[in-house]
Amino acid sequence: MGLDHLLTRRDVLGATAGALAAACTYGLRAEEKSVSKRSALEQPRIALLGAGWRPDIKRNGRGIAIGLQAVKFAEMGVVCDVDSIARDYACQKICNGKSLLVEDYRDVLSRDDIDAVLIATPDHWHAKMSIEAMLAGKDVYCEKPATVTINEGRLMADAVNKTGRILQVGTQQRTESDHRFATAIALVQEGRIGKLQRIEIGVDPGNIGGPFTTSPPPPQLNWNLWQGPAAEHEYITERTHWTFRWWYEYAGGKLTDWGAHHVDIAQWAIGQLDSGPSRVRGQGVFHVPYENGYPTRTDTFNTPSTFDVQCQFPDDITMVINSGENGILFEGTEGRFFVNRGKLTGLPVERLKKDPLPKDYLERIYDGPPPASHMSNFFDCIKTRKQPVSDMASHQRTITTCHLANLTLRLGRELQWNPETETFINDSEADQFISRKARPGFEIQM
Numbered sequence: 001m002g003l004d005h006l007l008t009r010r011d012v013l014g015a016t017a018g019a020l021a022a023a024c025t026y027g028l029r030a031e032e033k034s035v036s037k038r039s040a041l042e043q044p045r046i047a048l049l050g051a052g053w054r055p056d057i058k059r060n061g062r063g064i065a066i067g068l069q070a071v072k073f074a075e076m077g078v079v080c081d082v083d084s085i086a087r088d089y090a091c092q093k094i095c096n097g098k099s100l101l102v103e104d105y106r107d108v109l110s111r112d113d114i115d116a117v118l119i120a121t122p123d124h125w126h127a128k129m130s131i132e133a134m135l136a137g138k139d140v141y142c143e144k145p146a147t148v149t150i151n152e153g154r155l156m157a158d159a160v161n162k163t164g165r166i167l168q169v170g171t172q173q174r175t176e177s178d179h180r181f182a183t184a185i186a187l188v189q190e191g192r193i194g195k196l197q198r199i200e201i202g203v204d205p206g207n208i209g210g211p212f213t214t215s216p217p218p219p220q221l222n223w224n225l226w227q228g229p230a231a232e233h234e235y236i237t238e239r240t241h242w243t244f245r246w247w248y249e250y251a252g253g254k255l256t257d258w259g260a261h262h263v264d265i266a267q268w269a270i271g272q273l274d275s276g277p278s279r280v281r282g283q284g285v286f287h288v289p290y291e292n293g294y295p296t297r298t299d300t301f302n303t304p305s306t307f308d309v310q311c312q313f314p315d316d317i318t319m320v321i322n323s324g325e326n327g328i329l330f331e332g333t334e335g336r337f338f339v340n341r342g343k344l345t346g347l348p349v350e351r352l353k354k355d356p357l358p359k360d361y362l363e364r365i366y367d368g369p370p371p372a373s374h375m376s377n378f379f380d381c382i383k384t385r386k387q388p389v390s391d392m393a394s395h396q397r398t399i400t401t402c403h404l405a406n407l408t409l410r411l412g413r414e415l416q417w418n419p420e421t422e423t424f425i426n427d428s429e430a431d432q433f434i435s436r437k438a439r440p441g442f443e444i445q446m
């Protein structure tokens, strides 16, 4: 059967040759695709940007996980990935092959039959794709960390304000894990550990690896499009797939990978979702020498493996982020407790049996009924146009703390930060790291 039997006339006219060449043979039938026959509110049509699939270890990427969550609320119209094996596999896994397959996300954003996008590419693409999607009128579920620089966060928050689109960040600890993190926030905010003094965030060590060898990119991968706004490099397998996390070009190592979750919860607990630390210092172990904040080799992972960073917040609260047991320890004048995805422990938690939190504590935390899940909250907000639980304005603040933690390690010295102006204090060298130049042709256009 030819593609012309499967695609509407508008698809044929609107899609680029690349997108059409990539359309899978299952395609979408004309009557299924007609925008006039469906309501975007009743059943939004969505696209997944970045599927993720590691054939070598048979590991699904995050894109497949959130794609499967999202198809409970919406129809998957397009699966987009720069790796044809990953997009074929994800399309089969998420919707039995019933979606269009596209290599270039721009061919998704130009479609007017897509209402929202899920972004699960490596981190260096998140800001550009999200902003362009919002400007194209789409709502966005963007995986964490949403940014690789401080400035990208400001641009994303500005784009949300400018376009009025919904942007949910994939920091699902805000809603899930049996509300364990929300309960931890309530324990702090209800004064169950007295005055909070110290928060210790433990994150597992980052990966060490290299030197790696360069090679031609595999035939199924568009390496130019994979790199996008990041600095151009020869292909190294370990730069791609899951291990992009350990290169500053594409991510921020463990400090942003897990900081995006735990620092986020900690700042919520101390009421600092609209501000940040004033001082950041610490030590980290890098397996590549650094000069002026940049790695001196291009063939090894370059983010720190272990670290110990102290961030100073108002009210004499110190947040420590180190390589320790994964989770958050809250310490106050009258007790301490620990929370992670699997447990909430400590004397203040034991005491809840006799002296529970107020019945409506979750409603107070969420300013309304607790969301059933992070993904359901996204689709609810598409309908209500209310801000989602993980809104961009607050994520921008919490991920900035993670970027500051990385920068103090990269520069090897203490940094003073002004959270009001969002600039460093008398530190033009550090200011240079607030944003970075995109590869020509891949700049963010607002």
Ligand SMILES: NC(=O)C1=CN([C@@H]2O[C@H](COP(=O)(O)OP(=O)(O)OC[C@H]3O[C@@H](n4cnc5c(N)ncnc54)[C@H](OP(=O)(O)O)[C@@H]3O)[C@@H](O)[C@H]2O)C=CC1
Binding pocket: 049, 050, 051, 052, 053, 054, 060, 061, 062, 063, 080, 081, 082, 083, 086, 103, 105, 120, 121, 122, 123, 125, 143, 144, 145, 170, 171, 172, 221, 225, 226, 227, 228, 240, 241, 242, 243, 244, 257
């Ligand atoms: N909230 C959570 O709990 C979790 C969130 N995440 C987040 O999800 C994101 C993806 O992580 P993960 O799934 O582990 O990573 P993967 O590398 O497994 O998946 C990313 C996919 O995106 C592809 N890709 C790269 N560039 C583009 C592009 N321009 N357009 C379309 N596709 C592209 C990659 O290709 P290739 O295979 O060639 O690299 C890969 O298939 C990260 O930001 C991560 O932090 C991840 C896990 C859990």
Ligand SMILES: O=C1CO[C@H](CO)[C@@H](O)[C@@H]1O
Binding pocket: 257, 258, 261
């Ligand atoms: O929640 C998560 C589980 O672990 C992954 C790998 O470190 C993270 O990327 C992710 O955010």
